[in-house]
Amino acid sequence: MTSLPAHTEKKLGLVIDLDTCVGCHACATSCKEWNAGGYSAPLTDQDAHGADPHGAWLNRIHSYEVGEGEASRTVHFPRSCLHCETPACVTVCPTGASYKRAEDGIVLVNPDTCIGCKLCSWACPYGAREYDYDDGTMKKCTLCIDRIYNETFAPEDRIPACVRACPTGARHxxxxxxxxxxxxxxxxxxxxxxxxxxxxxxxTNKYLPPRPRRDSQSPSTAPATEPALPRSTGSLADQFFAWADKTLAR
Amino acid sequence: MHPAYSVIIFTTTSGAGYGLLIGLALALRLGIVPPDPLLGFFGLGAALALVTTGLLTSTAHLGRPERAWRALSQWRSSWLSREGVAAIVTYVPAAVLGLGWVFGEVMPGQLAVGASLSVLCALVTLWCTGMIYASLPTIRAWDQPLVAPIYIALALATGSVLLTLLLAAFGYPLRAAAMASVAALALGWILKARYWMAIDAAPRTHTAEAATGLGRFGTVRPLDPPHTQSNYVMREMGYQVARRHATKLRRIAAVLLFAVPMLAALLLLLDGSAPIQIAIAAVSTLSAAAGVLTERWLFFAEAEHVVVVYYRGGSA
Incomplete structure (x- = not known):
């Protein structure tokens, strides 16, 4: 059924900390590794060793430059399915392959009934769904449904692969x-x-903003005032050093 | 959006087929064409052949065409599913009309009921096709009130051109069909011109700043891409036609789809010999076909998906 559940018992999802993400792509690669063998298998690549290698990944890490001049910063930005509460990708699905689970809110694609019409990917503003050209079906983040409920796993492993892999704890x-x-x-x-x-x-997924920069206004982190230099005596040597200092400082 | 040939051929071919079905049903109902079994056979045959060809072509767009039947199940929420159901339902009144027309009525009123329901079902199907696109808030050029009406108007326009050719080929009077054709083409032209103005004026409301939530720190510009090669999202949603090419193609579409067939229909209103009339109607049909294919290609190529702001920044 592609009609949405009136409400879900839980709203399982991710919280991604843009302050601590270092853009290492470990979440993306471990996602690809896990899902190439799990619920989403096969998660195929095309022309893997050719001139135009590409494939279906469920997590993509952008890096942006934000702000202007000295105040600008680099922000790494992981992008995957947000498991929306009103996902149009589900309601547009003509076959019922896309659905939102009433028990935990996870948005899933049934790989056995998906016809690969791609309409769900058109309906998603976040680019979260990728088409598997070999399998002919749509692939998306499953929130590692085959890990989080897996009782054969140690409890600390019952989390999505991306969260497990993140070396900076930027994913929750x-x-x-x-x-x-x-x-x-x-x-x-x-x-x-x-x-x-x-x-x-x-x-459902939320993003945490980067924290304020350390060099911003707060008194403890304000740049130290320049130490007073001994006044120049105006000698030829002083003039030379002043010139050299200016030149090297360029 | 990537202009997939399967979808372009599907929407234009089945659109013309439904337009011809509507034209034939109305013409019979209004007594404009005689109940000639041969005309019914070839006319409705052509209409249903176009519709069926279109529907079959659409399955080429599927990754798993063998599962296409599953698309009939979610009509409660999905316009694509509704379109599939409506398309199949339309065959029933079309068959009632066709059998009555070709072999004679089995029941009194068969032609009238079949014709009326054929018109209704074909219009519903066309509306559903348009709504597949018009219901996507992610694509500015499709999230427009004129999209679904244009799908109907262009089906009527191309269908009426085909009907005129059919009547010319059978040597029946084609005055009424040519006049209807002028009206449908004019309607299509007006709506399409207004649509092009509307999408040019539509504000780009979705920004990279809102897409990343980082607008509070300033403008958001891509620094490192997430992957070195285009992925599915970029191939499917990132397709973009150059602005000056689009302007040129709009003009080509308008001339081929609207201007030439209108001129042809006006020429047909003057009396002419049968071979000349057939030639004019044939040229008109070829021109309209090329025009509607260009129009549909542009409908996709000009449409920009909001996801592109993640890849190139700015707004969409």
Whole structure:
């Protein structure tokens, strides 16, 4: 059924910290590795050793330059399915292959009934769905449904592969429908936000903004005032050193 | 958006087929054409052949065409599913009309009911086709109130051109069909021109700043791409036709799809000998076909998906 559940018991999702993400792509590669063998298998590549290698990945890491001049910063930005509360990718699906689970809110594609019409990818503003050219079906983040409920795994491994792989702890997994959960508290504390909120897809995943720069106004981090230099005596040697200093400083 | 040939051929071919079906049904209902079994056979045959060719071509767009039947199940939420259901339902009144027309009525009123329901079902199907695109808020050029009406108007325009050719070939009076054709072409032209103005004026409301939530720190510019080669998202959603090419192609589409067939229809209103009339109608049909293919190609190529802001910054 591609009609959406009236409400979901849980809202499982990710919280991604743009402050600590270093853009290492470990989440993307471990996602690809896990999902090439898990629920989403096969997650194929085309022309892998040729001139135009490409393939279906469920997680993509952009790097942006944000702001102007000295105030600009580099922000690494992982992009994957946000498991929206009102996902048009689900409602446009003609076969019922795309669905949102009532129990935990995860948006999934049934690989056995997807016809590969690609309409869901047109309906998604986040580019979260990628077409598997070999399999002829649509692939997307499953929130590692085959890990998080896997009781043969040690409890610390029952989290999505991307969260497990992140070396800086920039990815958090949990129930965003429960206001007391660690992820909800984190979102509250750090003022987590939605992507493209005006489109009203109501993403479950939240992003945490980069923290203020350390060189900004606060007194403890304000740049030290220049130490007073001994006054020049105006000698030829002083003039030479002043010239050399200026030249080298360029 | 990537202009997929399967979808372009599907929407134009089945559109013309439904337009011809509507034209024939109305013409019979209004007594403009005689209930000639041969005309019914070839006319409705051509209409249904076009529709069927289009529908079959559309399955070439699927990764798993053997599962296409599953697309009939989600009509509660999906316009694509509704279109599939409506397309199949339309065959029923078309068959009732066709059998009555070719072999004679089995029941009184068969032609009237078949014709009326054929018109209704064909219009519903065309509306569903348009709504597949018009219901996507992610694509500015499609999220427009004129999109679905244009799908209907262009189906009527191309269908009426075909009907005129058919009547010319059968040597029946084609005055009424030619006049209807002028009206449908004019309607299509007006709507399409307004549509092009509307998409040029539509504001680009979705920005890279909102897409990343980083607008509070200033403008957002791509620094390092997430991958070195184009992925599916860029191949499918990142297709873009150059602005000056689009302007040229709009003009070509307008001339081929609207101007030439209108001129042809006006010429047909003057009396002419049968061979000349057939030649004019044939040229008109070829021109309209080339025009509607160009128009549909542009419909995709000019459409910009919001996801591109992740890759190139700016707004969409």
């Amino acid at each position: 997994f949990g129930d965003l429908g429960d206001p007391t959960s660690a992820v909800s508290q984190l979102v509250q504390e750090r003022e987590g936000f939605d992507l493209l909120p005006e489109m009203d897809y109501r993403p």
